[in-house]
Each structure stands twice: as structure tokens, then as C-alpha cells.
Amino acid sequence: RMLPNGMWVYNVKIKCEEDFYSKEQLEEKLKEIFPRIRPVKPVVPRKADTKMLAILISDDHAGTLNDYSLYGNEWTPEIYRDRLLYLVDEAKQLGSFEEVNVISLGDQMNGWNSQTTRGGHEVKSLSNKEQFDIYTNARSEFYDALFTSNISKSYKIHDVENSNHTGKDFSYMANRFLDMYLSAKYPFVNRKSYFLPIDTFTYGIHTIGLTHGKDESVMTKALPFKLDDRTDLFLYQYFD
Numbered sequence: 001r002m003l004p005n006g007m008w009v010y011n012v013k014i015k016c017e018e019d020f021y022s023k024e025q026l027e028e029k030l031k032e033i034f035p036r037i038r039p040v041k042p043v044v045p046r047k048a049d050t051k052m053l054a055i056l057i058s059d060d061h062a063g064t065l066n067d068y069s070l071y072g073n074e075w076t077p078e079i080y081r082d083r084l085l086y087l088v089d090e091a092k093q094l095g096s097f098e099e100v101n102v103i104s105l106g107d108q109m110n111g112w113n114s115q116t117t118r119g120g121h122e123v124k125s126l127s128n129k130e131q132f133d134i135y136t137n138a139r140s141e142f143y144d145a146l147f148t149s150n151i152s153k154s155y156k157i158h159d160v161e162n163s164n165h166t167g168k169d170f171s172y173m174a175n176r177f178l179d180m181y182l183s184a185k186y187p188f189v190n191r192k193s194y195f196l197p198i199d200t201f202t203y204g205i206h207t208i209g210l211t212h213g214k215d216e217s218v219m220t221k222a223l224p225f226k227l228d229d230r231t232d233l234f235l236y237q238y239f240d
Contacts, residue, residue: 020128037181042188044153045096052203053097053152055087058105062135077134084142092149099203100152103210106160108171109135128170135174140181147186157182157191158201160210198238209239 062080091100109131147155161172172193179191192201198211213223224231 020132037184039187040148040185042186043148043150045150048096048098048153050098052099052101053091053094054208055091055100055102055146056105057084057087057102059107060104060109060135061107062109062131062138077138080134081138081141084138085145088142088145088149091146092151095151097152098154100146100155101201101203101208102146102155102157103208104157104159104175105210106162106171108159108174132174132177136177136181139178143178143182143186143189147189155186155189156201157189158210159191159193160199161193162195162197207239209235 060080061075062077159171159175161175175191175193182189182191194210198209200207200209202208211223
């Protein structure tokens, strides 16, 4: 409306649509799961080779709505779950191990509010809730199959939480949710989140490096598909 002095005054109503669980909703979701959980006792192979199995998973992009991908892969929640379970079937064919490391290299979901972490780049996605549910449901089935497979003396999960689609927060929330599930059902499994652009863990005398290759803020350009001289020198200096 216009005031007597000629100045216009506006009433603006702003409504924020939350596309994720409220604190109360998430608590209810946890209550649905945890009352039915009983800790599982570890079953280890009688004889295990002194070697480590690394199960590498990268760019799940749970909840993507892209009509095509670089390699023409079809994607549905059911296909995603089946691919994870296929990894367990393949691992069973390889024998028994001293240690199994699940290495999750980032972009577990497709993007908060259909955006990459820096914003300004739309990536067509299902809702935040649907991405969260697809990822956590499929991963919990994968973990159930793997941690009852009797192929290793110990199991560890390494979650890279710093990537260009899920940033440092979206994947962390989902993996923290899974961590509570794992702690209740598989207390013998060790899980860790990694937030640096490049991070490491060790097995014996070996140092294993982890990176998504394009992080939330520092590494704005992806590492090359094939290792070049410049990247080779960069990694050599980093590990040195």
C-alpha cells in the first residue's frame, strides 16, 4: 500500500519448504528400525589368508533422474541394490581374508535440492528424502549380506564425505544414520568418515589414499580419467 508521503510499503510472506526429515520424523524413523535390531555375533572363517580385500564403491548417485550417463548405465533403486549385492556374491568367490575394507569414494547421492555442493549446477534428482531412503535402504541390505558372509576376520568401512555432489554434509547424515544401524547390529564393524580432499588409512606396511577427485571447495576440477605426469607428481609429493 502507499503511505501518505508517497512511499510504498509491502507485506511479503516467505514460506520455506523443507525437503527432508524434521528432527522428530528422523527420530521416528530410527524407532521403526532399532527396536527390531539384535546384535549379530561375528562368524569368522576357520582359516583366512593374510591378505586384505578392498571393495571399492564410487558415485552411487542414489536418486538420480538423469536420462543418460557417460557409460549408458540404466539406473533404478532395484538395480542399484542388486549391484551392491552382486559385489558380495563376487567377494565370496575370492576366498577368505584377514580384513575386508569397504571403500566408499563419494557422491553417494545425487545432490541436495537437485544441486551440486557449490550450487548453480542443477542435477535432476528425486527429493532429498527419496535419495536418503534409496541409499540407506540399499546400503543396509548390502551390509547385512557382507557382514554375515563369513569371508573375513574383520571388516572396516571408509566413507569419503567430501565430494562435489553430496558435499560434506548430505552423505555424512546418511552415513551417520547407517553408523547407528551398524553399531546396534554389527558392533564388530569399524566405520570412519573422511573429510579432507585426500585422506589415507593403512593396512600393514601399506598406505591407501582416498579421494573423490573433485571435492566441496578445494579441488574444483576433477582428477584426470587416466593418470598424467602432472597428477602423478602431485600425488607423489602429497604422499611423500
